[in-house]
Amino acid sequence: MEHYLYLAINLFTISFPLVRSFEPKIRYATKWYALFPAIFFTGAFFLIWDHWFTVMGVWEFNPDYLVGIYFFQLPLEEWLFFLTVPFACIFIYEVLIYFFPKDIFLPFGKPFVYIMVPFLLGFAVWHLDKWYTSVNFFVGAIALLVHFLVFNDKYLGRFLFAYLVHLIPFFLCNGVLTGGLTEEPVVIYNNAENLGIRIWTVPIEDSIYSMTLLLMNVSIFESIRSRKTIHSLKSL
Numbered sequence: 587m588e589h590y591l592y593l594a595i596n597l598f599t600i601s602f603p604l605v606r607s608f609e610p611k612i613r614y615a616t617k618w619y620a621l622f623p624a625i626f627f628t629g630a631f632f633l634i635w636d637h638w639f640t641v642m643g644v645w646e647f648n649p650d651y652l653v654g655i656y657f658f659q660l661p662l663e664e665w666l667f668f669l670t671v672p673f674a675c676i677f678i679y680e681v682l683i684y685f686f687p688k689d690i691f692l693p694f695g696k697p698f699v700y701i702m703v704p705f706l707l708g709f710a711v712w713h714l715d716k717w718y719t720s721v722n723f724f725v726g727a728i729a730l731l732v733h734f735l736v737f738n739d740k741y742l743g744r745f746l747f748a749y750l751v752h753l754i755p756f757f758l759c760n761g762v763l764t765g766g767l768t769e770e771p772v773v774i775y776n777n778a779e780n781l782g783i784r785i786w787t788v789p790i791e792d793s794i795y796s797m798t799l800l801l802m803n804v805s806i807f808e809s810i811r812s813r814k815t816i817h818s819l820k821s822l
Contacts, residue, residue, distance in 0.1 A: 591651040592663035592772050595759055600670040603677035612684050614677055617811070621676055624806035629668035632799060635721075636660060636668075644717050644779045651772040671796075672803045674755070679748035679804060686747070695742030699734045703727045706794065717779040718791050726794045733805050745804050749797055756796055760788045 607614040637658055639645055647661050655662040706727035713719040734742070764787040765771030775789055783790040 588651055588768075589653055591768070592647075592661070592763070593653055593666070595762060595772075596663055596666040596670045599674050599755075599759060603674045606677070612677075612680055614680055617680065617807075620807045620810035621673070623810060624676070624803045625669060625672045627806055628672060628799065628802040631802070632668050633658075633660065633665065635725075636664060639718065639721075642717065644776055646774045646776075648770055648772050648774055650770065651768070668799075672799065675748065675752050675800050676803055676807055678752050679744065679800075682747050682751060683744060689743040691746040692739065692743035694746055695739035696734075698742065698746060699730050699739075703731050706730075713781070716781065718775070718789070719780050722791045722795050722798075726798045729798045729801050729805075733801055736805070737808070741804060741808050745801060748804075749800055752796070752800065753793070756793075757786060757788055760792055760796075761786045764788050764792075 603614065606612065607618075637660055640647075640659055647664065652661045652663055657665060704727075706723040710720045710722075710724035710727065713723075762768070763772045764775070764784075766787040771787070780789050780791050785793070
């Protein structure tokens, strides 16, 4: 049964959001027209990055916890990861908007960008000898900057709230993937390519990786929704 561990984590991740997609309050299913393009384009970017780092030996996947189906040297479960995780994260984003109509984190949006962009760029340059740290922090900084230039702080407060809340299931699931509850990790990191700082068993870089994954999905998701809103207003 251990061969199904990573697959089970994917199914667990998407199960509750999928079941609750059709309830009448959040109406998550009605937003899939914007969600799935966001998942597709963001997933394409991350899968290319994922494949590159797998080939380079920045990380690898433990076959003991996989079903054994691969596409372009990436296990099926890793492909599913970039579907199930964004699906669940945007669900959190939407649920928080529903239950907290006031954007309580809006005042922190601009300061977050002003602090994080130079911080991430500085760390990326400082650790050019570590592929995961350097590339991850650089991509995170660029994603934040591009989002800010396109949307200003319109969605940053909502994003920050969702990001902070998502860290709870993030560390639980990633903790399992990185060996927190198993004899060996599912995803094996080459520690020569990261800072070696871990929260539980999760490399600190993963928190920035997840930030970028969520932010890119939010950016595309909200861009598609705003265009539909503008089109609807023009048609009135």
